[in-house]
Amino acid sequence: MDCLIVGGGLIGMLCARGLMREGAVVTLVDKGVVGREASWAGGGILSPLYPWRYESAVSALACWSQQRYPELARQLQVETGVDPELEHSGLLILDQDESADALQWASKNDVVMEQLTGEAVPACEPGMAPEWLSALWMPEVAQVRNPRLLQALRLSLLQQKTSITEHIRITRLIVEKNRVIGVETTAGRMMADKIILAAGAWSGALVPGLQHRIEPVQGQMIAFRTPPGLLSRIVLNEGYYVIPRRDGLVLAGSTVEHRGFDKRTTTQALTQLQVEARRMIPALADYRVEYHWAGLRPASPTGVPYIGEHPQIRGLFVNTGHFRNGVVTGLASARLLSDMVVGRDPIVIPEPYAILE
Numbered sequence: 461m462d463c464l465i466v467g468g469g470l471i472g473m474l475c476a477r478g479l480m481r482e483g484a485v486v487t488l489v490d491k492g493v494v495g496r497e498a499s500w501a502g503g504g505i506l507s508p509l510y511p512w513r514y515e516s517a518v519s520a521l522a523c524w525s526q527q528r529y530p531e532l533a534r535q536l537q538v539e540t541g542v543d544p545e546l547e548h549s550g551l552l553i554l555d556q557d558e559s560a561d562a563l564q565w566a567s568k569n570d571v572v573m574e575q576l577t578g579e580a581v582p583a584c585e586p587g588m589a590p591e592w593l594s595a596l597w598m599p600e601v602a603q604v605r606n607p608r609l610l611q612a613l614r615l616s617l618l619q620q621k622t623s624i625t626e627h628i629r630i631t632r633l634i635v636e637k638n639r640v641i642g643v644e645t646t647a648g649r650m651m652a653d654k655i656i657l658a659a660g661a662w663s664g665a666l667v668p669g670l671q672h673r674i675e676p677v678q679g680q681m682i683a684f685r686t687p688p689g690l691l692s693r694i695v696l697n698e699g700y701y702v703i704p705r706r707d708g709l710v711l712a713g714s715t716v717e718h719r720g721f722d723k724r725t726t727t728q729a730l731t732q733l734q735v736e737a738r739r740m741i742p743a744l745a746d747y748r749v750e751y752h753w754a755g756l757r758p759a760s761p762t763g764v765p766y767i768g769e770h771p772q773i774r775g776l777f778v779n780t781g782h783f784r785n786g787v788v789t790g791l792a793s794a795r796l797l798s799d800m801v802v803g804r805d806p807i808v809i810p811e812p813y814a815i816l817e
């Protein structure tokens with residue numbers, strides 16, 4: 461079976477890895493360099509922020525992935541020598557006025573979550589500002605370092621003879637008698653038995669029915685250079701978070717901006733991100749911002765991704781629209797996609813992810 465994957469972000473690369481393991485001959489095509497768009501820009505938190513606010517279809521993918529990310533990270537390190545730096549940093553949520561809903565969700569989904577009060581809060585993360593005396597604590601939440609995860613995936617795919625073609629844009633699907641048979645690209649036609657569309661925020665342009673359903677939503681982030689150990693937990697407050705990396709880099713994110721395909725960073729966002737990060741961790745005021753970047757999240761209307769075969773075009777599969785949770789849900793969504801492509805029992809009920817006509 462020949463599979464052509466449109467888009468080499470995390471979703472496209474995880475699909476490629478899954479399909480290769482099913483014996484498919486996989487070609488991955490990207491308009492730029494693989495792994496340099498939203499997947500590279502993301503924070504790598506392996507949990508939705510405020511997970512109780514999402515539909516159960518998102519929780520189902522997140523829970524499946526969370527259990528398997530440590531093994532993926534281990535395998536990739538063995539295969540490639542690149543460590544994706546998976547760390548169980550835990551997630552400390554400071555704005556916890558929905559704690560009843562949150563604790564109920566956690567108990568229903570078998571997720572460890574505790575309510576911390578008083579001294580237990582600074583004991584959990586000593587770098588926090590003293591005014592925070594109440595929080596929700598999710599000790600099992602992990603993070604990965606996205607650029608390293610993507611680099612490892614790319615190397616592993618190349619080692620396993622996946623063809624990766626960069627700087628070629630897919631411009632159109634070639635459909636005959638309601639079946640996709642290939643794609644037009646900026647370098648000519650490419651034919652395949654199955655086409656998998658994983659083009660992130662750009663997916664809407666290529667697939668009938670998705671045009672107005674995938675919106676690019678910009679997210680800006682910054683990174684402070686600090687000594688390792690300044691911070692050890694992921695801390696979240698009012699949608700803003702800080703993430704400590706092993707080497708001392710502390711990421712602070714993220715904005716949510718509806719600006720079309722504009723990826724430019726702004727001084728306004730820089731200031732806002734610094735202010736919010738320092739509200740949580742005052743010591744960050746002493747360290748310089750080393751990086752500032754933006755990425756375009758592929759947003760579906762409900763945050764539930766579209767995964768599955770197109771209802772009118774046989775052989776065309778879609779895996780897109782993961783919005784803010786493409787890293788944590790990506791592993792499961794790639795597995796669900798390959799279940800559908802090879803006709804195996806799906807890991808989760810597939811209906812919530814269907815592309816409706």
Ligand SMILES: Cc1cc2nc3c(=O)[nH]c(=O)nc-3n(C[C@H](O)[C@H](O)[C@H](O)COP(=O)(O)OP(=O)(O)OC[C@H]3O[C@@H](n4cnc5c(N)ncnc54)[C@H](O)[C@@H]3O)c2cc1C
Pocket residue numbers: 466467468469470471472489490491492493494495496497498499500501502503504505506507628629630631658659660661662663678679680681713714754755756757758779780781782783784785786787788789
């Ligand atoms: C600031 C920020 C923070 C985030 N933090 C987190 C987090 O902590 N945890 C989490 O789970 N998620 C997070 N996310 C969300 C997550 O990063 C995305 O949901 C996920 O990366 C989407 O992956 P993707 O492969 O669909 O898209 P992308 O990574 O954007 O990949 C799509 C690829 O398709 C290619 N492409 C597009 N059109 C074409 C075409 N016509 N022809 C060929 N190639 C094409 C692009 O060049 C690109 O490489 C964050 C996102 C951002 C922006």
